[in-house]
Amino acid sequence: MGRSFFFITVSTLLIACGDTDSTPQNNSNAVESAQQANNRCSEADLVLFNTQVYTSNDAQWTAEAVAVLDQQIIYVGDNAGAEQYRCGAATTIDLEGNTVYAGFTDSHQHLEGVGRRTKTLSLFGIPTLQETVAAIEEFAANVPTGEWIQGRGWIEREWTDEQRFLNKYDVDRFTADKPLFMPRADGVSALVNSRALELAGITRDTPDPEGGRFDRDLDGSPNGYVLANAMNVFRELIPPDTDAYLKDNLLRGLRANAAMGWTQTQDAGMSYRLVDLMQEIHREGNMAHRVYAAIPVDEAWTMLDERGRETTDDYFFDVRGIKVFIDGTLGSRGAALIDNYSDADHNGFMNRTTKEELMPILYEALRKGVQIETHVIGDRAVRSLLDWYEEAYSFVPRSEWASTDLRWRMEHAQIIPPSDQQRFVNMGVLPSMQPSHGIGDLNFAPDRLGPDRLGYAYPWQQLIDRGLMILAGSDAPVEVGDPRIEFYAAVARKRLDGTSGPGWHPELAVSRESALKMLTLWPAHGAFQESLRGSIEVGKLADFTVFDRDLMAVEEQEILNAEVVMTVVGGKITYQRN
Numbered sequence: 001m002g003r004s005f006f007f008i009t010v011s012t013l014l015i016a017c018g019d020t021d022s023t024p025q026n027n028s029n030a031v032e033s034a035q036q037a038n039n040r041c042s043e044a045d046l047v048l049f050n051t052q053v054y055t056s057n058d059a060q061w062t063a064e065a066v067a068v069l070d071q072q073i074i075y076v077g078d079n080a081g082a083e084q085y086r087c088g089a090a091t092t093i094d095l096e097g098n099t100v101y102a103g104f105t106d107s108h109q110h111l112e113g114v115g116r117r118t119k120t121l122s123l124f125g126i127p128t129l130q131e132t133v134a135a136i137e138e139f140a141a142n143v144p145t146g147e148w149i150q151g152r153g154w155i156e157r158e159w160t161d162e163q164r165f166l167n168k169y170d171v172d173r174f175t176a177d178k179p180l181f182m183p184r185a186d187g188v189s190a191l192v193n194s195r196a197l198e199l200a201g202i203t204r205d206t207p208d209p210e211g212g213r214f215d216r217d218l219d220g221s222p223n224g225y226v227l228a229n230a231m232n233v234f235r236e237l238i239p240p241d242t243d244a245y246l247k248d249n250l251l252r253g254l255r256a257n258a259a260m261g262w263t264q265t266q267d268a269g270m271s272y273r274l275v276d277l278m279q280e281i282h283r284e285g286n287m288a289h290r291v292y293a294a295i296p297v298d299e300a301w302t303m304l305d306e307r308g309r310e311t312t313d314d315y316f317f318d319v320r321g322i323k324v325f326i327d328g329t330l331g332s333r334g335a336a337l338i339d340n341y342s343d344a345d346h347n348g349f350m351n352r353t354t355k356e357e358l359m360p361i362l363y364e365a366l367r368k369g370v371q372i373e374t375h376v377i378g379d380r381a382v383r384s385l386l387d388w389y390e391e392a393y394s395f396v397p398r399s400e401w402a403s404t405d406l407r408w409r410m411e412h413a414q415i416i417p418p419s420d421q422q423r424f425v426n427m428g429v430l431p432s433m434q435p436s437h438g439i440g441d442l443n444f445a446p447d448r449l450g451p452d453r454l455g456y457a458y459p460w461q462q463l464i465d466r467g468l469m470i471l472a473g474s475d476a477p478v479e480v481g482d483p484r485i486e487f488y489a490a491v492a493r494k495r496l497d498g499t500s501g502p503g504w505h506p507e508l509a510v511s512r513e514s515a516l517k518m519l520t521l522w523p524a525h526g527a528f529q530e531s532l533r534g535s536i537e538v539g540k541l542a543d544f545t546v547f548d549r550d551l552m553a554v555e556e557q558e559i560l561n562a563e564v565v566m567t568v569v570g571g572k573i574t575y576q577r578n
Contacts, residue, residue: 041087049082051095055536056102056520068542068571099550102536103263103543104483105523108473115249117477121151128161137174145177155185166191168224189227189332200233211352228328247277254288258575261564263543264290269323287316288574292527294321294373304364321371325352327381335378342450362392369402373409432471435489436479446503454503461508471526472518488559490515512552542571
């Protein structure tokens, strides 16, 4: 499909200037005509017209044009009706051949990590273990002696030679004098080398921490693959980042996200140090998209006792929740399952946050009106958290709740038995899920889970059938962070090359209408913002994502080839394709 071109004009009223034949009467008529035209002109800042608009609003699903004034939508309708706004000082954009959507939202992302990814070694997309190790070796050669070798993104499930976890034996020969720490793509496990183990004092006699594990050789020696809370001891050894470095990462992440078409990201675990830097960025006018953030659980009491909710008047930055971490990931066999893994003699682990730590936080969150977002992947973790949420609901009298509209969330929630799916409905819990995780994990999920559990793994359509709103996101930088991939994964439930495999359950894919809501209206609900944004309606904030093709109509594979034409946030263009 060829590129479409659009044209921008600033409307002006042209008053004829008299030539040698002009008369006072002619000039008078020209002025009168201009005044009449001005009287018919309705004020607007921005008009997008001559296009296909998908609003995510069931009452008016499509339109041809939209108009914006003072950050808000003032018109949604046909081209003829938009004529009254295409005048005066309005910026008018003819988007023929392109398609406008309600602004896309990534419901689960890590903004600073997206920006950091542009600076460190990225191992995403490397097709073999051998090439991955070669990339690490090449990068490590330029790291000064004694400094940490850092990167991220390796993922064994996509390698075509060996599909195993990296260990210290892969990297020790070229990193003897430099410690190494490289998280797997999921961010919940990592590769470390012998030098890092030495600096951390980890030996065969070191016990596994609560909520984590050191993978070991047969003699009990750690082999350099570490999971969940076992990563913390290495993180503590890495020299701290400066504020300037972190702020630059945030700015890079904002720009990268806007170029992808995101108009809001919902940050699942933004420290108060980053929150303060985000406030600086906002004051400086450098927000390329909106951010809705949850504070990590280790800072929960700072939110509950001291800072509370923080939001800007323009809704560009809103801090309202607490992010909790419970189990690991399916790929690393760290997700907490009710029964053992089909390919291992254990059922994963929990307690990255213990129940004893969490329950007082849940009680106070009810009293203070704070949203809870909890990382759960395995069915044991999902069921346990439903139990704990329910226990908190019962423990705190309703008269003490700040609100009965809780909208507590479960992040990832990949394996949900039918009985627990209904509990989501009964308890008003929102599933926040990443379609790209599904099409990635389904490469190995049959081995991890077996056929029975696959029937309720990544059960998107089952949840929608029960009336639940799925908040879709990417978990970037764990995944690429591309709305095209998330949309495609939700509707196709296939690999990016269009193939799938046994046990992928194509019936659990969703319609394109549902996928669009998963990335627009439903995330707004998940952030208590559905009256402000999430659909293109008069009175709502003017957040739009513009692609060069119709994602609702093109062939599945063409979804991945769409290009972002423009990102509009609050009526301002924050990204525009050259």
